[in-house]
Amino acid sequence: MRIGELSRRTGVPTRLLRYYEEQDLLHPDRAGNGYRSYGESAVQDVQQIRGLLDSGLTTQMIRVILPYLSGPEQIHPPRACVSEETAALLSGHVERIQARIDCLARNRDRLAAYLAAVRSQGDR
Structure with a gap:
């Protein structure tokens, strides 16, 4: 999906989505024309980022812990790597x-x- 669709589905302005990318929180693919392309999982990723921001974390903190938060049933990377x-x-x-x-x-x-x-x- 393109950035406008992600914005519509998450309620997050495109400007903020670009900022999340600049902060290394989102990692869209790029089409040949340079347009961002997001997978379906980006909706959940943005919701996770928003929740962490709302709870008071900074983007720097989120960047550090986001890889560990794929879901309560999974821990990535293994505990020994934390x-x-x-x-x-x-x-x-x-x-x-x-x-x-x-x-x-x-x-x-x-x-x-x-x-x-x-x-x-x-x-x-």
């Missing part, structure tokens, strides 16, 4: 994600309690 630096990077980010989840859960609970209190006062 450096201590990469393992520490992943561990640190898991801890930061958990802290954000905990904060969001506390805020959700507080807002829900506030909303319940406001609604119960309105019933009087």
